Amino acid sequence: MRAYRLLTAEDTSAFCHKVTDALSKGWELYGSPAYAHDPATGTMRCAQAVIKDVAGEYDPDVRLGTL
Numbered sequence: 001m002r003a004y005r006l007l008t009a010e011d012t013s014a015f016c017h018k019v020t021d022a023l024s025k026g027w028e029l030y031g032s033p034a035y036a037h038d039p040a041t042g043t044m045r046c047a048q049a050v051i052k053d054v055a056g057e058y059d060p061d062v063r064l065g066t067l
Contacts, residue, residue: 003052004030005064011035011044019048025067027052 007022009015023029027050034047054067 001054001056001058003054003062003064003067005050006047007050008045008047010041011046015046019050022050025052 005022005027007015007018009018019029030049030051036045036047037043038045052067
């Protein structure tokens with residue numbers, strides 16, 4: 001199964017750490033990052049999709065962050 005996650009956060013070093021943590025756990029970057037202004041909070045937000053091949057079949061109850 002190929003698992004997919006979309007990591008998002010404000011544009012701070014915490015976002016970079018979130019992506020780096022996922023990469024260290026075997027996730028791979030998928031596509032380009034996105035960057036947009038959040039008018040509700042007045043901040044810039046980042047997003048990066050990541051994928052990972054894992055054993056087994058898809059189950060909607062799987063916690064993707066623990067893979």
